[in-house]
Amino acid sequence: MPPRRRPQSVQTANAQPFLHPRRFLDPFLAYLEAECGMSANTVAAYRNDLLQFVAWCEEQRIVSVVAVNLEILTSFLQHLHDRGLQPSTIARRIVALKMFFRFLVLEEIIAESAMEMLTSPKLWQYLPTVLSPEMVDQLLEAPSWEDPFPLRDRAVLAVLYSTGCRASELSGMRLQDINLTQRFCRCLGKGNKERIVSLTPVAVAAIQNYLEKERVRMVRSREQDYLFVTRTGRSLTRVNIWQIVKRYARRIGAANKVSPHTLRHSFATHMLAGGAEIRALQEMLGHASIRTTQIYTQVEHSRLKAIHSKCHPRG
Numbered sequence: 266m267p268p269r270r271r272p273q274s275v276q277t278a279n280a281q282p283f284l285h286p287r288r289f290l291d292p293f294l295a296y297l298e299a300e301c302g303m304s305a306n307t308v309a310a311y312r313n314d315l316l317q318f319v320a321w322c323e324e325q326r327i328v329s330v331v332a333v334n335l336e337i338l339t340s341f342l343q344h345l346h347d348r349g350l351q352p353s354t355i356a357r358r359i360v361a362l363k364m365f366f367r368f369l370v371l372e373e374i375i376a377e378s379a380m381e382m383l384t385s386p387k388l389w390q391y392l393p394t395v396l397s398p399e400m401v402d403q404l405l406e407a408p409s410w411e412d413p414f415p416l417r418d419r420a421v422l423a424v425l426y427s428t429g430c431r432a433s434e435l436s437g438m439r440l441q442d443i444n445l446t447q448r449f450c451r452c453l454g455k456g457n458k459e460r461i462v463s464l465t466p467v468a469v470a471a472i473q474n475y476l477e478k479e480r481v482r483m484v485r486s487r488e489q490d491y492l493f494v495t496r497t498g499r500s501l502t503r504v505n506i507w508q509i510v511k512r513y514a515r516r517i518g519a520a521n522k523v524s525p526h527t528l529r530h531s532f533a534t535h536m537l538a539g540g541a542e543i544r545a546l547q548e549m550l551g552h553a554s555i556r557t558t559q560i561y562t563q564v565e566h567s568r569l570k571a572i573h574s575k576c577h578p579r580g
Contacts, residue, residue, distance in 0.1 A: 284329040284374065286319045293368045302456040306433055306503075314361035330369055335379040338362070342383070359383060393530035394522045395564055401426055401531055404523070405467070407513035413496065416479045418509050420471040421493055421501070425510070425525055427468035428452065429532035429550055432506040432525040438492045445469050454551035462549050533561040
């Protein structure tokens with residue numbers, strides 16, 4: 266009598282070493298970039314989250330994606346919780362794992378994903394930090410002739426606040442994306458979605474000064490079509506832009522609460538305060554969902570409540 270074959274559902278993980286989670290990491294990341302249109306930064310964040318999961322699996326001697334069940338996933342989430350990670354960080358890891366296991370189902374590597382039975386930890390909704398218009402003015406005036414490239418830095422700050430664009434979008438902005446005559450710029454956002462945003466007169470003047478008086482010296486004879494460049498003529502990175510914003514935030518005494526994204530939050534809140542429609546603001550910010558934009562209505566409401574409490578005679 267031939268030996269009985271063990272059912273697939275009870276085979277050990279060690280019986281399927283060719284299904285090791287690490288094996289599918291690069292194909293999954295390529296799928297995110299090529300088919301889902303995710304940005305390089307988003308793909309890098311997914312890679313970092315999944316590498317930690319893969320490393321944990323190896324510590325637990327889990328060498329097959331087929332072996333990953335609800336009990337194992339729950340243990341991994343408990344491991345993240347025991348490390349003291351914030352709920353928002355754990356929620357991001359859950360999203361990465363859900364996408365990864367959906368990909369494995371799509372590729373018919375596994376029959377079903379146990380991740381679908383898990384929910385993200387309940388998150389507090391934190392209101393973003395917003396600068397007052399007066400503080401924004403101070404920040405834009407902070408660059409001085411004692412700085413290496415004050416015209417470039419002022420243009421960077423002015424465009425961030427004028428358009429509400431992200432640091433990564435500003436980093437990738439090219440000369441052909443700017444129309445100073447018509448006062449608009451083109452932003453390439455998440456998922457390679459393109460949008461047109463108006464430039465304020467302050468931003469237009471700052472860009473013109475930078476192009477005429479500084480950028481020519483920085484690029485010299487090199488062919489460079491990126492708008493904002495370093496002293497060697499290379500394009501500014503997200504880190505460079507973050508450093509520029511932080512430098513002048515320290516100068517006005519607001520280093521702890523100001524980043525490039527703070528200017529994006531300030532742009533959105535000030536637009537709403539000035540009467541902008543929420544749908545128009547959604548388009549200007551490049552949000553896929555209106556629910557993401559609605560956080561700024563809460564910020565503006567909080568500001569109005571603070572003004573009411575301060576100014577009302579019975580406040």
